[in-house]
Amino acid sequence: MDILGHVSAYFAAVETQGCSTLHLHLLLYLFNTLISDEMAELLKDPDFRDHITDYICTNLHAYLLGLESADSIKKIPVEKDIAYSRPPNPYSPHYEEESKDF
Numbered sequence: 001m002d003i004l005g006h007v008s009a010y011f012a013a014v015e016t017q018g019c020s021t022l023h024l025h026l027l028l029y030l031f032n033t034l035i036s037d038e039m040a041e042l043l044k045d046p047d048f049r050d051h052i053t054d055y056i057c058t059n060l061h062a063y064l065l066g067l068e069s070a071d072s073i074k075k076i077p078v079e080k081d082i083a084y085s086r087p088p089n090p091y092s093p094h095y096e097e098e099s100k101d102f
Contacts, residue, residue, distance in 0.1 A: 005033035020079070
């Protein structure tokens with residue numbers, strides 16, 4: 001049993017943003033939990049939000065070699081034209097040409 005209830009399943013995906021920083025999308029399936037209106041009401045309470053924040057900070061961690069601090073992250077060169085962050089738009093009228101140039 002956790003702060004949100006008993007987790008029965010979850011799905012997560014990590015994506016990169018345009019500036020190549022990672023972010024997480026997470027979907028939790030919970031047993032016997034509050035309905036969304038009740039949870040929305042609880043989230044209006046600053047104490048409950050602090051409790052949720054503390055739980056997340058205590059239980060969710062990541063470590064990536066070379067990304068130990070804000071300074072080490074700032075030292076990463078920015079590459080705006082790399083394939084995984086800026087692929088050609090497949091709906092562009094010039095997609096074939098843009099793909100070849102890319």
